[in-house]
Amino acid sequence: MLVPTIVLAEALYIAEKGRVAFDFQKMYGLIREESEFEIVSLTPEILEEAMKIKKVPELHDRIITATARFYRAGILTKDKIILESEIET
Secondary structure: EEEEEHHHHHHHHHHOOOOOOOHHHHHHHHHHHHOOOOOOOHHHHHHHHHHOOOOOOOHHHHHHHHHHHHHHHOOOOOOOOHHHHHOOO
């Protein structure tokens, strides 16, 4: 499972703001330790893909969507805008 760094950054922000009660350090440690997960960084190619996505207005979500398109991967999300955008990955 690919985990974009932007997802981790958003999770850290949510944890620090107390919006959702969870242990970010524990989650991050598990993601780093488990071989099923691969953390992927924002690259120029992914940024270029994000610039093409117009149906997802929020930049962080565009980066997540662009990462999925770049790697031809699915997206595990409840985000209504991403789901309704019908962006092909």
